[in-house]
Amino acid sequence: MLKLFPQKVSNCETGSRRQFLLEVGALSAFGITLDSLLRGQAHASESESAALKDPSNDTNCILIWTRGGTSHHDTFDPKPNASADVRGDFSAISTALPGYQFTDQLPLFAKHANEFSIMRNLNPQNGSHSTADAFMLSGHKFNPSVTYPCYGAVVAKTKGFKTNIPPHIQIGNHVDRRFNGGLGGYLGLQYNPFEIPGDPNAKNFTVRDISPPSGITIDRMKRRQQALQAIDTLQRQAEHNQNSFEASDAHYKNAFSMITSADTQKAFDLSQESDKTRDDYGRHYLGQSCLLARRLIESGSRFVTVSSGGWDTHTNNFKSLRGSLPPFDRALTSLVLDLKQRGMLNNTLVVWLTDFGRTPVINSAAGRDHWSTASTMMMIGAGTPAGQIIGATDETGSRPVGKEYYPADVAASIYTKLGVNLDHYFVSPEDGRPLIVCDGQPIPELMG
Template identity: 60%
Template sequence: MLGLFPEQQHDCEQSSRRRFVMQLGSLAGILSLDGLLRQQAAVASPAQVDASGKKRSPASDVNCILIWTRGGTSHHDSFDPKPEAKSDIRGEFGTINTAWPGVLFTDLMPRCAQSAKKFTTMRNLNPKNGSHGVADAYMLSGHKFNPTLTYPCYGSVVAKEFGYRGSLPPYVQVNDSIDRRFRGGLSGYLGLAYNPFIVPDDPNSSRFKVRDVTLDKSVSGSRLSRRRQALEAIDTLQRNLDRQPDVFQAVDEYYEKAFDIITSAQTQKAFNLNLEPSRVRDAYGRTRLGQSCLLARRLIESGSRFVTVTDGGWDTHRNNFGTLRKKLPDFDRSFSTLITDLGDRGMLENTLVVWMTDFGRTPKVNSAGGRDHWSTAAPLLMAGAGTPPGVIGETDGEGARPVGREYYTRDIAATIYAKLGIPLHTIHHTPDGRPVALCEGTPIPELMG
């Protein structure tokens, strides 16, 4: 099922005839799209000015694909191998030369090694966290977890700042591999309207279908029109009873978007992977991650602004090497193909691609043949939107922590926002009016160009 409400909260005092009818199923076909519509008061339009009052520039029309490998991908066994270290640190994998002289990746990453000059490999990131759940909240927002305030993730901020571009939701999440215990990957204090539009089903499945977006064949155009008329009649009754025209006007705008999403040819086309040539689908890999990356490209191409692709299974406390022998080749193919494909289509100039994970893994292999959580070193890749290719920083001989200058999660956030054209001095407000700064970090010069 497609979900727009990762964590619904119910308030009995805010029930209405509209909600009652929808819960009965009388308007089936747009029910799951209700997450786009519900807000407690009038919904503000996407911000078109920055905090200083200056009008935003369309030149900031940079999109983003963020790949999140949930669990903590080992930096030792991917993009920061230590071939000269002791065997219990070096691990079981060999190394491979990359397009950068003297720079090595693990030998399970040949495609990334060959295309290394198309992206930047970051080795001096200190994530300052080593806990699942907390990592999802921290890494995907740039703010440390706060039990009293949920900070919005990058995609939610983009959705609020720039809004819709066509009929597709501005912020889409493909797959549902994000730990929500600390409300990571959500809209937080910005409100439910900016939560991700979630596509949980496997795009690689022959039965893949984005339910509630792909209109059921039993629902004809005239039938959908009648449902729309019924909704309008209910709205009129509710307006007469509640006398809240401003609120309903705002909500109606979101219902219009809901109908647009259901009926739009643009939407149907974007989610239909069968329209891709077989050779392109094969290049990405006929796997869940591969086809998810392809779907992300199609969504950006069709009008979405921010797509997060999530992939689970990277928490390798046991059998680290056996697990990664299966996971890394899939990532290697998916990521390298995505970068190449975006470049070939002329989309890399205005599409930022970021790969990140919870944290790194311990330098020493444990007794179960795994690596545990490690909070002071983690890998990150970035490409597109003017990012200069290269290798940034290094870790010590054991991969325990960065040597020399290191960067932090808040700096990654500042870099992402700067590249997407969102001023770092932007101030948002919580529902009770409290001002909150967008970001506390500083853009990383080596990534800015």
């Protein structure tokens, strides 16, 4: 919630200024305020940013994260010739790529398979929730002594703000935080994602920290800002550290500008889209989240994560997937086709990742359990060759056959496409030791 000028203001002392006069609500459960986010992200040094990024590369990213471990057997790597306890309930259907099949739950992916790069030889090297969110969203194996920053945090650190829209946004709260997955890690809280909870498909959907409080108009907020400025004038006369105060003011002004900006309000307003476009994406959480992600990238965000939950199918795997795969099929294919039609795929990377794979053999509860040696992923846009299936697994989907790739290689591919220098070292704020951005190698088939 955003609160400006609460009813009770006891004094105008320096220590209470933020509390009483311009309180911007906490972002997610981590206690970071909007002005803190703006202030912290502005502290990245120019020299460090220049060393990390290619200034000619303005590529953005939409990452779809299906939390829980989406079954590779029951999506992009079916095994129609395996025994029934491996094959499962779904049939395999032909795709636009001769000789390749997906399950019958993904007809749109099958129809438009020539638009995507699907990897079947990903070894996730993990089979545990929480560590998966930390590992797959950063490319670094979980380490209890250091929290590595996620992709969006590194992009926010190296590239900063482009417009009033935060550079690092997460739609939904379907990221497991028990081991600090999906966060800013050692880069600092200010690089945590601007998190948007709730369901964008809901009629009453609003964005916390962006929408003014109920009953408070933009004009009223601006009048309160003018009152704040008048109080500041008096306050400065009695303060010794005016330079510090003025520097702080710049970040309050940025936060206020973001909240009151018509462009910001428009970016989060899905009613700006036609009914046809909203229908194409699907009138459900995942569809409208992907549509919102596209709008946020258009408006200046650099890295948007769309998080989706409910993919941990230890029981009733097929019943559950019959509910979750059709929205996944429609939302992701519509996103890519929409980006292509708008000419945005050249500078927008789309990535789909999940925790790990699932067991080849169906368990006694009609489910599949965690599987740590085989999984699948998708990438398209930003020069990624389209219409290819990379690698393969064995006859039961237990592990890759021949060449296999790892989360660190996925990270290297993402960073390379986004123009982030893989060899750069950040410096740990705790002990000053160097921490490399990424120790993987870009995947040749994804590079083009």
